Amino acid sequence: MEFIFVSFSNVPGLQYFLFTSFLCIYSISIVAHMFLIVVYNLSANLHTPMYFFLANFSFLETCYISTTTPYMLKxxxxxxxxxxxxxxxVQMYSFVLLASTECYLLAAMAYDRYNAICHPLFYNMIMSRNACVKLIVSSWIIGLMAAIIHTSLTFSLHYCGPNKINHFYCDIPPVMALACTDTQFNEIVTFIIVLCVVVGAFLLIIVSYTRIIWTIIKHHSSAGIKKAFSTSTSHLIVVTIFFGSASIMYLRPKSTYGTNMDKFISLFYTVFAPLLNPFIYSLRNGDVKVAIRKMMHDLKIGQP
Structure with a gap:
């Protein structure tokens, strides 16, 4: 009827410290992402495909961190x-849906950077509003399919014995480890889906940036190098943090699951990454900083 989270109960002296720390991280993350969405909507100079993706990414991250952190705080x-x-x-379904969607949304953002740098003359035609919406909807559909398969397979297993989850949310490996039946088929399907979602999206990102680097080298353009790094470094940092920690968690031997290290690895892509992402994009992006300064100036002098 219910599961019991082991969470961080093995460090009882740190419960209140962890609660305060994670509450601050969660609050800052929500405010920062919502602020970026507001800045995008109020700044005409940000109404481009790149920032359209960024605004959708911020909305996704707001939902993503809210699937696990509030329950962990409680x-x-x-x-x-x-x-x-x-x-x-429901928690596992929501988490897999949002995490899988984020993988392909990051891939769509890499594709946007590829077209901006490699096909600047045709950029607005290729990355039309309709094309951007299709890419975002496709990302959500992939996430939806992954979530349905994962949760239906995991919760179709028979659970009759131990009910203590050695984690702070309902993740696939620790929940599946409690099943009373053979889970080999589920493990194979889970591994295949993770390959398709995580590795598949990561390969698309690698291909996009390989083409970007090749185009820059071919044209020997110092201005192109500067533009590529100024608009793509933030995205690459976000990709490295998210895909790096997720790969360590899900693409490793089964024998290493169930350790306390799992919880700390998961914190990187469930808590810390959503906190860092809005600051990475805003602090390293001149257009966002200009839009923020203009919005603050307009608010200061009382203009609508």
Whole structure:
């Protein structure tokens, strides 16, 4: 009927410190992402495909961090760290949906940078509003399919014995480890889907940036190099943090699952990455900083 989270209960002296720290991180993340969305909507100079993707990415990240962190915060102050069987199903579904969607949204953002740098004359035609919407919708469809397959397979297993999840949210490996039946088929399907979603999206990003680098080298353009690095470095940092930590978590031997290290690895892509991403994009982006300064100036002098 329910699962019990082990969470961070093995460090009881740090419960209140962890609660305060994660609450601050969660609050800052939500405010920062919502601020970027507001800046995009109020700044005409940001109404381009690149920032359209960034605004959608911020919305996705807001939902993404909200699937795990609020429940983790509740459990840090609770002696009864439980979640119902179906509540665990919903949390896993939401997390897989948003995480998988984020993989391909990051790939779509890399494709946008590829067209901006490699095909500047045809950029507005290739990355039309309709094309951008299709890329975003496609990312959500892939995430939806991955979530349905993962959760239906995981929760079709028979659970009859231990119900303690050695984690702070309903992730696939720790939940599947509690099943009373053979999970070999589920593990194979899970591995294949992770390859298709995580590795597939990462390969698309690698191809996009390989073409970008090749185009820059071919034209020997110092201005092109500067433009490429100024608009793409932020995206590459976000990709490295997200895909690096996710790959360590899901593309490793089964024998290494269930350790306390899993929880700390998961914190990188569930808590810390959503916190860092808006600052990486805003602090390293001149257009965003200009838009923020203009918006603050307009608010200061009372203009609408």
């Amino acid at each position: 459990n840090l102050l609770s002696n009864h760290k439980t979640i119902t069987f179906y509540g665990c199903d």
